[in-house]
Amino acid sequence: MLTKVEPCTEAALRQAAEWIRAGEVVGFPTETVYGLGADALNPQAVRKIFAAKGRPADNPLIVHIAELSQIRPLISGEISDRAAALAHAFWPGPLTMIFPKSDRIPQEVSAGLDTVGIRFPANEDARRLIQACGCPIAAPSANRSGRPSPTTAAHVLEDMDGRIPMILDGGPCQVGLESTVLDVTGEIPRVLRPGGVTPEMIAQVAGSCRVDESVMRPLKEGEKPRSPGMKYRHYAPKGSLTIFEGAPEDVAREICRAYDAAGENALILALEAHVPLYGGRRVVSLGLDAVDMARRLFDELRGADEMGATQIFSEAVPGKGIGLAVMNRLGRAAAFHIEQV
Ligand code: AMP
Ligand code: MG
Numbered sequence: 349m350l351t352k353v354e355p356c357t358e359a360a361l362r363q364a365a366e367w368i369r370a371g372e373v374v375g376f377p378t379e380t381v382y383g384l385g386a387d388a389l390n391p392q393a394v395r396k397i398f399a400a401k402g403r404p405a406d407n408p409l410i411v412h413i414a415e416l417s418q419i420r421p422l423i424s425g426e427i428s429d430r431a432a433a434l435a436h437a438f439w440p441g442p443l444t445m446i447f448p449k450s451d452r453i454p455q456e457v458s459a460g461l462d463t464v465g466i467r468f469p470a471n472e473d474a475r476r477l478i479q480a481c482g483c484p485i486a487a488p489s490a491n492r493s494g495r496p497s498p499t500t501a502a503h504v505l506e507d508m509d510g511r512i513p514m515i516l517d518g519g520p521c522q523v524g525l526e527s528t529v530l531d532v533t534g535e536i537p538r539v540l541r542p543g544g545v546t547p548e549m550i551a552q553v554a555g556s557c558r559v560d561e562s563v564m565r566p567l568k569e570g571e572k573p574r575s576p577g578m579k580y581r582h583y584a585p586k587g588s589l590t591i592f593e594g595a596p597e598d599v600a601r602e603i604c605r606a607y608d609a610a611g612e613n614a615l616i617l618a619l620e621a622h623v624p625l626y627g628g629r630r631v632v633s634l635g636l637d638a639v640d641m642a643r644r645l646f647d648e649l650r651g652a653d654e655m656g657a658t659q660i661f662s663e664a665v666p667g668k669g670i671g672l673a674v675m676n677r678l679g680r681a682a683a684f685h686i687e688q689v
Contacts, residue, residue, distance in 0.1 A: 365480035377518030383487030414478035442544035524643035540575035600625035615657035
């Protein structure tokens, strides 16, 4: 299959919508990461997403809408006042909320769960695509399973060339990490996966917010996480990654020591302000702060593979605000190999 990459012109969006209506799978930009979209109500089309990604069948997909009125037929029961307030505050935006699902959601989408994750993306091109399709779009991140999520159309092509008919190119993603997954089925909203909408922001609107304990630790043997995707090795570069946490000078000293012991194919990931602490060693800057880090992380992890880095040493950021999402992805990429210094 030939994979066309097209900028998001009106004609290209129409063409992509036609593919989706015909039961095919298309790569498209969102503000979080690129998605791999299909008609959420067409089980055969949804199966093609799993095939293109090599995704395990027990890992559910998020359903994307472009108008609030699209949500009713997809969920069962009433929307709580709390969920409505969160939707009002953060939609459109990088927040996925988990609701009890209606019978219209195919088992393929929910991966056998009785809930469904719904997101109303902020990205204009994503919304135009959903509107042009006239149906909700089921979409996971557009990477091959186990690879870092794509934040440019070029990343999508790297992973999906020959597997899907079309990729819409909307430029680099603004947030750079996947959406916050928030379970709103209980009394207190619970973050299952941190993202651009932070626990602090959620608590301000909902009064309180829990962060699931699986967010910052590896799963135990046989443990079933509330968010099934958490059990898979995600975001992983090919080289081995170790994170160092502590005061910047101490971290730099320990990273330099580990780097010097590692030999030729080592690479350091550091905040811009700390780059001088690493002397002439091979360092990639992750930007000025946690927001920059979120935007750049997946690109730099792919870049590390391209450079052939076999040992990667990264600085940590404080797990506050979007820093929690950065540390969740970085931690999982490192199989939670975090050195406290
Ligand atoms: P991706 O878009 O590739 O990051 O995949 C979506 C992720 O959202 C999955 O890995 C799940 O962990 C999470 N997710 C989607 N639907 C649900 C759900 N109904 N319950 C809990 N987590 C979900
Ligand atoms: Mg993913």
